[in-house]
């Protein structure tokens with residue numbers, strides 16, 4: 001199982017409808033939470049599942065029929081079913097010690113809600129349209145690449161963009177032919193990825209520019225107050241505008257990074273069958289503060305995570321080379337070790353006589369990529385996919 005998240009192309013009417021549904025989900029969640037708390041204070045005991053079932057009955061048979069709540073009947077009824085379910089799950093997580101006590105949802109938490117098809121799984125056809133059960137048919141920014149079978153849909157908003165995500169069975173996708181057998185990939189700060197076939201992938205420039213611009217905007221507005229209800233400070237119109245645009249910019253940068261990583265990992269997964277990357281030596285890298293900022297930005301972890309979960313989609317094998325394997329110090333031609341290589345040395349010059357005689361010099365990262373590709377098997381292990389369904393931000 002893995003999840004697919006795609007952007008919706010909504011018009012104003014549809015956007016309003018999505019907001020209404022999110023508000024509905026929030027209303028129901030808070031309604032249930034308030035009643036559970038009241039039951040608790042009244043000393044009424046019982047399992048959470050039972051309590052929620054009772055509350056659901058009250059909601060369906062009484063609250064929903066009140067004259068002031070007519071608006072609920074115009075919205076999808078699957079929304080409130082799911083809101084109650086997620087409230088129950090929130091309590092279960094709290095009981096297990098996996099999260100803190102459920103709290104009331106506020107508008108500030110953002111918009112999201114879930115619907116499902118009550119008649120079992122539905123088929124999504126490839127193309128630029130998606131039919132979401134009980135909500136209707138919507139346009140997509142990018143076409144779905146193939147057909148999917150799924151049941152549950154989560155709609156969410158990030159800044160001004162709306163997304164739909166759904167879980168899919170990975171087994172249904174046919175195996176893909178890989179034109180090349182194996183590749184070693186060296187990740188770096190100077191150049192994002194160097195492949196042992198000689199190609200290089202660099203982080204996009206516009207991403208770097210956008211980050212600089214954002215930092216500047218934040219510095220210029222460093223004295224703006226976002227408002228504080230307790231202290232009675234109201235948010236100014238300019239501050240409101242600024243924080244709104246800030247959220248947009250942050251989202252944009254996150255998208256650019258995610259876009260870049262998805263493109264790179266998909267390309268690699270399509271082309272190669274056996275993919276070897278270095279284990280990330282985080283503690284070693286974080287000791288160097290300048291490097292650590294660059295590394296956390298580039299998303300090496302996310303790169304590896306995507307490669308690993310795409311291995312289930314594209315039928316690849318992702319192998320991790322032990323961090324103690326000196327991939328950057330060995331000479332890929334003769335295998336001799338070159339210990340005093342500095343981080344600033346961009347070219348690998350082997351000191352061995354035979355290599356010196358042939359005047360062999362190699363790009364440092366390419367040398368490392370070759371070494372990863374040819375690493376002895378006792379340094380290599382197969383990467384295990386994490387159990388996460390939805391892409392991390």
Ligand SMILES: [Zn+2]
Nearest residue numbers: 331334350355
């Ligand atoms: Zn050599």
